[in-house]
Amino acid sequence: MLMYLKEQFEKQGWYVLATASKEKAITAFYELKPDCFVVDVHMKDCTGFDILSFLRDKTKQLFVPIVMMSVDNQRETRLKAFKLGADDFFVKPLDMEESLLRIGHHIERKQMFNSYLMFDELTGAYNRTYLKEIYSQQLSSYDRLKDPFCLAILDLDFFKRINDQYGHLMGDRVLQAFVEYMKHEIRPTDHIFRYGGEEFILLLPKTNIKEAETVLNRLLDLFVKKVFTHQSNSFYCSFSGGVVEVHNTEWPLEKALHQADEALYIAKESGRQKIVASSQSKLVKKRTLRMAIIDDDSIIRTMLKELLSKIDVGDRYEVKIEVFKDGIEFFESQWIHSSDQYFVILDGMMPKMDGLEVLQKLRQHKRHDQYKVIMLTSRNSEQDIQRALELGADDYMTKPFKLMELEARVRHLMKKVK
Template sequence: MDKYKQYFLKNIRKKLEEWETVPSISHNEVYRFLHSIAGTASIIGFDEIGSKARKLMNQLNETDDKQWTIEEVKQYLFEIIEWFDENKKDAPVSFTDKGNKYGDKPVILLIDDDTSFLMYMKEQLEKVGWYVAAIANPQKAITSFYDVRPDCVVIDIHMKETDGFAVLEFLKEKLKQQFIPTIMVSVDSSKAVRIKSYEMGADDFIQKPFDLDEFIVRVKRQLERKKHIDEMLLLDELTHVYNRKYLKQAYALLQSDWQRSQEPFCLAVLDLDHFKQVNDRYGHLVGDVVLREFARFLKQGTRVSDIIVRFGGEEFVILFPKTRREEASEVVNRLREQFECHSFREGGTAFSRTFSCGVVEITDANEPLEHWLRLADNALYEAKENGRNRVVSATPSQEAVHQKIIKIAVVDDDPIMRTIITDIVTKLPCERKTKHELQTFKDGVEFIASNWHREHSPCLVILDGVMPKMDGLEVLQWIRQQKRSDRYKVIMLTSRRSENDIARALELGADDYITKPFKLLELEARICQMMKRMS
């Protein structure tokens, strides 16, 4: 932390010295100077100067076009300059922070077009230790459900564009399959509305306005119930094959058999080709049908002793006990040829899918499961690179790791914040098969002009709300107007006083926001949550 404090003090000195050499200073530059101090100081432990800067900033009209003389600036910023003179030789000692790291908090999906309600509830529920995805657009909520992966969904019944019942109707099968509790909220607590909520599958109904403490207790009960169910279940709710939690148990059983018999067994990683095209063209519900039918197809085409696991998304793993590589490859190739002829129908349209596969023979079960998954993954990558719809057997030479690239763009005019966020991202643990590429931009114009983020890789944008030339809201609007805007996830960094900016960010489709000043571990947890959604 000390390096950030020294950098902070250096930047203040640099700006004050720069102003000494110019005939006048624009009002916007003074405002931005205070905004930068107010936003950054408390984050790095300079609470006193952060409060002073915020107080002075709040006394200014941001849109004023006044030109300041250096004497006027010195007089107005007297408290800031005095504090700087006292602290420029000695940065306070660093402090430690405790928090919930790496985005492992329960996730609440909150759907309501009342942005004031969303902002209040997000702030209050995150104090409890939950991660809240606040969605103001009901249509975006439906599409976001698949990557938010919530542990509980809260839906307001009365919204302008559509009502909450329409959202619940669309999601109810998915909610039921994954045992995700749903709470409906409404100012209308009539018997008819309550009965309809429960008939449609809601787990609870709470009338607005409600007591916040009671609301939190009722959500906690639903989260505890879901956690209990998740711990009991080893089957994937959608496909009814084993889930990834069972994979380690299954490997341990085969390890035990191998230690007695020394008979090799095989592991295959299968991935549906171009599956995203199904979701984009026909919708996620049709995508779910494809996954269910694929799992059923695999069960029908393999032995009772073979173990089928849905590893995640469109990726499946098959464990073949007492099987050599040649035999396993032959079985998977037969499945591949048969599946390519399988037809799916949506409306009047018929379509087909293929899959690619990497197979590895486990000759030494003393090696951890991750070692064999990595080899099979690399063989799968080779199958994808060579045209898909094929099976590749892994060899020991395939140790190279092929990873999905997630780009992370930090767009902030404050060099200290760019440095802090860069340090956070570079220390984040990577998901299996994932690589992070980071680039920083000093303003929105530089970000938009860059071709670096325009490729097909998903991109997380950590975006400051207030910047020169082009503010964060304008950048967010530009992102959402792009043809493939779904590739971008956006975390807005906002000032606590800018409630209108937060409301506008939610309306424009920001995926998350965090208000300044914030704790670094809180920002780290938010970034991790978003990375989990993108992996």
């Protein structure tokens, strides 16, 4: 059913993350803020009700439509789903045409809601949609008055550790406290936006780069002294920032964001908890991203290597691509012994060590977070797909597949590479 729904949904042009894991589903809900969340009542190690109960407080803050489905059409089951926050209930076997239409309506309502809302639901910061409008206003102001302004990208340091150690609800409180702190400390004319996850944008009108650095360093020095408490534990949080001065009406928002993001990357690479101006961003060497193709078919290896070599990863990474005919050759290679980030395209069926064994070994690695994995499987390998999802594959594709579709999935996962 998981495979079938993923296939049907993707035919609509939707990007679909399919998982049989409660933990992975909850993590995806928090990190991806999906346009729709579909969960079955009956699962292997838990129930859909368990997941809804866990997310109940969260869904009141984030408007994410939730659809439950089940073979059980009893009134009590449906009522329980709606009481826990479900927006719709599908009875299996599904009428796929009707199901797609109903999910499509939920997604349209979510996107319409986002377009009208200026504020991020969780933190109260402005959202990305409003960022475009304010940036355009600043460009117009510069055109008239010639006063430069600055754009900064701020990223909370090691935020994943807070979620892992204290839970996502504590992580939410940290995000809310950060925005509340920023609103209190910045000028009334400044604007704070939530850009995504733990990343925020700060727009500083009538501010040059030196003034912006001074302001941001002051904000950082004060924020790191703020104490957070969880039960009997206390901890601190910091942020890193990249800032750029805009003094050209021809600069689109994308260019300013790119420049600030490059500076932020340097701040994180050089130890975090610091502010870097974009003018310094050319002084530090690029980070290495290693892409591995593990497949026993030499034609497939050559084709995938050519595809990966054409993907634009921006100026942040130096990409190194290697191919391996099986898992044993991969693990025996010295190429994998580094602190770099890895992106792995892994064939499910191989001699000596198959893809599932490779994936299991990767996930047991003490630095398993270094690896993003796409599993390639045959259409008839339902059990292998289920096992791959249980072992933590980030995505899977069934053969034969279109190269453009694989490229789209690679690009999507690339956004999650830190």
